[in-house]
Amino acid sequence: MTKNEITIxxxxxxxxxxLFKCLETIEPQYKVILIENSxxxxxxxxxxxxxxxxxxxxxGENLGYAKGNNLGLSKxxxxxxxxxxxxxILEKDAIRNFFHTAALIKxxxxxxPAIQEIHNIKKINVATEVDSVKGFAMFLNLxxxxxxxxxxxxxxxxxxxxxxxxxxxxxxxxxxxxxSILINHQGGSSHDEKYNHEMELSRNWHWMWSLFYYNKKxxxxxxxxxxxxxxxxxxxxxxxxxxFVFKKNKRSIYRQRLSGLYNSIVGKKSWxxxxxx
Numbered sequence: 001m002t003k004n005e006i007t008i009x010x011x012x013x014x015x016x017x018x019l020f021k022c023l024e025t026i027e028p029q030y031k032v033i034l035i036e037n038s039x040x041x042x043x044x045x046x047x048x049x050x051x052x053x054x055x056x057x058x059x060g061e062n063l064g065y066a067k068g069n070n071l072g073l074s075k076x077x078x079x080x081x082x083x084x085x086x087x088x089i090l091e092k093d094a095i096r097n098f099f100h101t102a103a104l105i106k107x108x109x110x111x112x113p114a115i116q117e118i119h120n121i122k123k124i125n126v127a128t129e130v131d132s133v134k135g136f137a138m139f140l141n142l143x144x145x146x147x148x149x150x151x152x153x154x155x156x157x158x159x160x161x162x163x164x165x166x167x168x169x170x171x172x173x174x175x176x177x178x179x180s181i182l183i184n185h186q187g188g189s190s191h192d193e194k195y196n197h198e199m200e201l202s203r204n205w206h207w208m209w210s211l212f213y214y215n216k217k218x219x220x221x222x223x224x225x226x227x228x229x230x231x232x233x234x235x236x237x238x239x240x241x242x243x244f245v246f247k248k249n250k251r252s253i254y255r256q257r258l259s260g261l262y263n264s265i266v267g268k269k270s271w272x273x274x275x276x277x
Contacts, residue, residue, distance in 0.1 A: 135161030
């Protein structure tokens, strides 16, 4: 293992406090590419000054998870890349443990840290082959992606890592979870707290958009429509209910869910962006 064999890619949006905590857990010998989804050139200057191992790319717009990470990965020259979310905290020796597992398996596409509540493999303490991993931490063997590509850039957030894993498995690529690798993830909180409501609106819009798009991609339009119709009518009924009881915040969330579904069903792109400044 050498420091030149890995590049860490972080895709961030309005997450300065959490991002700094994340970066402080990354040893300075490892190169970091930060995709900053804003126009903030002052932030770029400040963070590159604080972390000498970091290159910050300011996008000028909010690209989302798929496009942002694709941009970061396009800049990687090393053999491996580690994608992590800005609200992830690397425990001691996490990167070394990735390399240890990589040396044992060799022909893998992705290694992820295990999530005990979901995968229930902590007890055996060995890397286990799985169908998919969570997108908050993914150790990529870039050679295995040449004929598959990275994330489907039609996704803004949600299900893009499941889609990528599905495409990898279709090409007989191997994906592993390793319970010896510890990365803590706060989940759904990459941004600063003051943006909570607007980000909640965005999450609901994009979850519904991605849900229909993903199902349409693999099951066809008719079956995808059948699968999401309960969500469509549930959102419609809850909009009416929360309008009667004067709960604007709840109503706005279900309006977003309905809008995300509608836009995906009629074939519009995942255009919604959180209104934070």
